[in-house]
Amino acid sequence: MKMTGDMNALTKRFEKLILALIPIPTSLAVLTSLWAVFLWVPTERNLGIVQRIFYYHVPSALACYVGFIIAALASIAYLARGKQVYDHLARAGVEVGMLFASMVLITGPLWAKPSWGTYWTWDARLTTMFVLWLVYFAYLLLRAFSRDDEMGKRFAAVLAIIGTLDIPLIVLATRLWQGAHPAVLQSTKADSGLKDPAMGITLAICMLAFALLFTWLWTLRFSVLRMTEAVEELEYRNDEALAS
Amino acid sequence: MFALIRKDLLLETRSKETIASLFLVGLLILFIFILSLNVEQSRVLEVAPGVLWAAIVLASLLGLGRTFLIERENGCLAALLLAPIDRSSIFLAKFLVNLLLMLTFEALLLPAFALFFALDVLPALPKLCTVLLAGSIGLAAAGTLFALAALNTRSRELMLPVLVLPLEVPLLLACVHATEAVLRGASLASVGRWAVYLVGFDVLFVISAWLMFEYLDLDG
Amino acid sequence: MTKSTRQSEAVHADRLVRNFGRLRVLRGLDLRVPEATTVVLFGANGSGKTTLLKVLAGLLRADSGELRVLGQSYPTHAEFRNRVAMLAHESMLYADLTARENLDYYARLYRVRNRARVQEVLERTRLDEAAERPVRGFSRGMLQRLSLARSVLHDPELLLLDEPFSGLDPGGCDLLGGLIEEQKRRGRTVILTTHDFERGLSVADRAVLIHRGRAAWQSNRRLPCATDMSEIYRHTLASDSSSLSETN
Numbered sequence: 001m002k003m004t005g006d007m008n009a010l011t012k013r014f015e016k017l018i019l020a021l022i023p024i025p026t027s028l029a030v031l032t033s034l035w036a037v038f039l040w041v042p043t044e045r046n047l048g049i050v051q052r053i054f055y056y057h058v059p060s061a062l063a064c065y066v067g068f069i070i071a072a073l074a075s076i077a078y079l080a081r082g083k084q085v086y087d088h089l090a091r092a093g094v095e096v097g098m099l100f101a102s103m104v105l106i107t108g109p110l111w112a113k114p115s116w117g118t119y120w121t122w123d124a125r126l127t128t129m130f131v132l133w134l135v136y137f138a139y140l141l142l143r144a145f146s147r148d149d150e151m152g153k154r155f156a157a158v159l160a161i162i163g164t165l166d167i168p169l170i171v172l173a174t175r176l177w178q179g180a181h182p183a184v185l186q187s188t189k190a191d192s193g194l195k196d197p198a199m200g201i202t203l204a205i206c207m208l209a210f211a212l213l214f215t216w217l218w219t220l221r222f223s224v225l226r227m228t229e230a231v232e233e234l235e236y237r238n239d240e241a242l243a244s
Numbered sequence: 245m246f247a248l249i250r251k252d253l254l255l256e257t258r259s260k261e262t263i264a265s266l267f268l269v270g271l272l273i274l275f276i277f278i279l280s281l282n283v284e285q286s287r288v289l290e291v292a293p294g295v296l297w298a299a300i301v302l303a304s305l306l307g308l309g310r311t312f313l314i315e316r317e318n319g320c321l322a323a324l325l326l327a328p329i330d331r332s333s334i335f336l337a338k339f340l341v342n343l344l345l346m347l348t349f350e351a352l353l354l355p356a357f358a359l360f361f362a363l364d365v366l367p368a369l370p371k372l373c374t375v376l377l378a379g380s381i382g383l384a385a386a387g388t389l390f391a392l393a394a395l396n397t398r399s400r401e402l403m404l405p406v407l408v409l410p411l412e413v414p415l416l417l418a419c420v421h422a423t424e425a426v427l428r429g430a431s432l433a434s435v436g437r438w439a440v441y442l443v444g445f446d447v448l449f450v451i452s453a454w455l456m457f458e459y460l461d462l463d464g
Numbered sequence: 465m466t467k468s469t470r471q472s473e474a475v476h477a478d479r480l481v482r483n484f485g486r487l488r489v490l491r492g493l494d495l496r497v498p499e500a501t502t503v504v505l506f507g508a509n510g511s512g513k514t515t516l517l518k519v520l521a522g523l524l525r526a527d528s529g530e531l532r533v534l535g536q537s538y539p540t541h542a543e544f545r546n547r548v549a550m551l552a553h554e555s556m557l558y559a560d561l562t563a564r565e566n567l568d569y570y571a572r573l574y575r576v577r578n579r580a581r582v583q584e585v586l587e588r589t590r591l592d593e594a595a596e597r598p599v600r601g602f603s604r605g606m607l608q609r610l611s612l613a614r615s616v617l618h619d620p621e622l623l624l625l626d627e628p629f630s631g632l633d634p635g636g637c638d639l640l641g642g643l644i645e646e647q648k649r650r651g652r653t654v655i656l657t658t659h660d661f662e663r664g665l666s667v668a669d670r671a672v673l674i675h676r677g678r679a680a681w682q683s684n685r686r687l688p689c690a691t692d693m694s695e696i697y698r699h700t701l702a703s704d705s706s707s708l709s710e711t712n
Contacts, residue, residue: 079459134410141406145397149485151463155393158456159407162386165452166411169445173414176437177421236486247572255560319554325523327573328545461539463524 008085015226018219026216029209033202041202053111055202059210060103061129065167066214067097068136072164075157084229087153090160091143092221094136096214101133124174131170135163245329248337252311256345266307266349271356273299278360285362292361293423297416299353300376301383304346305408308387309394309401311338316395325462335388335457339450343384350376363427371426371435378442379419382449386411389453392462418442473532474499474622474653475520480529482515482677489515490526491677497670502644502654504664506697507674513657514553516674517624520655521550534622546574549620551628555611559600563591563610566599567617574618581617589613589639604631612640616647623647625656629663641667661690661697675700 037055044051071093078086108126109119120126139159146152256262277295315321324334354372358365365372386408394403422438475497482490489512497503507513518524519531522538522545531537536544557566567582576582586592589609594602599610608631615623629637644667647654658664665671665687673681673696680700688696 079456079461082461131410131413134413138406138410142393142397142403145399145403147396147398151396151460154460155390155396158389158393158460162389162411162449162452162456165448166414169414169448172441173417176441177417232486236488240488247569250572251558251561251569254565255558258560314558318559319552319556320558322523322552322554323556323570326521326545326548326550327570328542328575329573330542333542461525 007083011085011089011222015219015223018215019223022212022216022219026209026212029205029212033206033209036202036205041198042196044199048114050111050114053107055206056210057104057107057111058203059206060100060107061125062207063210063214064097064100064104064129064132066211067093067100067218068132068160068164068167070218071097071160075160078157079154079161085226087157088222088225088229090157092218092225094139094160095221096218098133098136098140099217100210100214101129101136104129105133122174122177124171127174128167128170132163132167135159135166139163245333245337248324248329248334249341252314252337252341253344255314256341262307262310262345263348263352266303266345267352269306270299270303270349270353273302274353274357274360288361288363289424289427292357292363293420293427295361296353296357296423297379297420299357300346300350300379301409301412301416303349304380304383304387305405306401307345307349308342308384309391309404311341311388312391312395313401330458331460331462332454332458335454339384339388339453342388343380346380346384347377350380365427368426368429372423374439375419375422375426375442378422378439378446379415381446382415382442383412385446385449385453386415389456415442415445418445472499473497474501474534475655476530476532477520478530480516480519480526480531482512482519482524482526489677490519490529492529493674493678495672495679497653497655499653500648500651501669502648502656502667503670503672504668505655505657505672505674506659506661506664506693507657508701511674512677513674514626517550517552517626517655517657520622521548521624523550546618547621548624549615549618549622550624550626551611551615552626555599555607556614557599557607557610560598562596562598563602563613564595566610567613570614570617576618585613585617588616588643605633605636608632609636609639612643616643621652623652623654625654627657627659629658629660637663661693665690665693673697673700 033055037052041052041055043049071090074086074090074093077083078090105126108129112121113119139156142156142159143152146155274295277291277298281291281295283291312321315324325331354365354376357363387404390407391404394401394407397403418438418441422435422442425435425438473496475495477493477495480490480493480495481488491512493512493516495516505513505516515524519526520533522533522540525538534544534547558569561569563586564582567585571582583592586595589612591606591609591613594606599607602610608628612628615625628640632640641663644654644656648669654667656664656667668687671683671687671693672679675681681696
């Protein structure tokens, strides 16, 4: 019990720290990325202006994976220790992860259409993202529709863990598939055209911006979940006091 | 654990409900696909494996929930939790029963499949059966684990496909391609990649599900 | 293991708390049950009796508090569950199997070696004639007797019975009473809940009144008679609702 009391206190302190410190750097990073992507970095020769989406597409994917992996780790902790704080961490991770996953799935087709003429390609990255999106959408549904609070959270935790374990399997399967149908699929391998060092720098800036953005959103969501729990607790105590 | 398996098999052989429904649904799905797809015989191998696995997966989604549903009636699940049996053994028992049901269902469906698509499956039969076995193990493991999760929700059985299908996408991909390769008479080597993948998938899923059951800390 | 006073307690529960989401069912319940005694739990519906039994059986985990059952604290390994049995509201029987098949299954599940035990238990609960019939056609009383048979099949040290008298005709009630007596003679512990003061007090050594998730009253040396018990019950419930009406 003592350990989790510490965990609670620890996360509270981190939460406060992050929420206090992060807004300014994040805003700066995002603004810088906007400048870098739209005003500074040169246009890529082959793909044109549309290629700039890439600078947001890739970091979104990264943020999404980070979110899901964090959710899986927190879910393991939740199953092992049973303390609510881990469940909040996991849930926040999935929700923010889903946000970024949706971004990837939107920016992908937006990029693909002008570049290759079709909105969707079954390449490894997009397919993986799509399947993951489905898996974690199922997670959100499971949480929404569970009847029993406690068991519902635990089942969701299992889903989050297995979903993340599934990631390499999905990637592997789509790669094997690609090997069989090279004509159908096109490579959206992002690192195939980073000729200008400015592009590398821009990408790095965007990665940083998204990393900060993810942390901010995740912490915010987590604090909301925690506050909701605290409010319910207070409401309940109030009811109890009135009844006796 | 064997008591559990024995009991489930006893219940099933007595009523034969599950197997009959599975078979009928599988048959219907095959039929619907054939009606809606317009494929010339020369190109049939491009779609047939996909249709076969679609039928297997969809039918199994219906059947997999049942093994836990019968426990829900009359509170038998609580009885299992009270019994001196590990949680993971409960999973193993249900998983094996589900697997057995699926394999029986597939054995019945295969002749129909061969007939409908006018395919000669006999030469490839042993390899085909191996693929079916490998695929079924993965489907049964994931399905058994999440069947219990689905029953815990308000929408019950409806949740099972939602939960399990996304996770099984890679498995299905592998199964369909392996089946196609086998039916085309490819050598074991070329099928090899998919085969290894299937084994890997199965091992991962069965072990994860088995472990998870213990850590789920199921409540009465 | 050192022999302390705790060893001779079948149940040692301190400040058990169990919530279901926002609903607090057990709110710091204390209970001590010495081995080889029979305790009857009275209480209104929703007072937490069933939840308490489930926690004692290991079906549910307490959110906080200390609990030792037969000297062990939960969670235990699977083998321990052989020593406990529970009769619940639900029959835990398979409708499509016969009575005998149901018991055979449970016998196997609990690794009951003695083949004759199933027959013995069927005869004891007067179900041997209906043994080959599917449970689906059983009457309420027969179901209850079969569930009872299921619970005693593996000869548990601790028997938890949740409203065992419900659904039983007078003959069935006598049968149950006899069974509980038998358990007592053999040094087994029995904890039962019931709404029937008369019957409950006739089989028990001790009585406890559960109210709003706590043990509100316990009998001391002597058990009250049914009328007194009924009085205590009403009094406890009334004193609570009067304070409710004040705030409304």
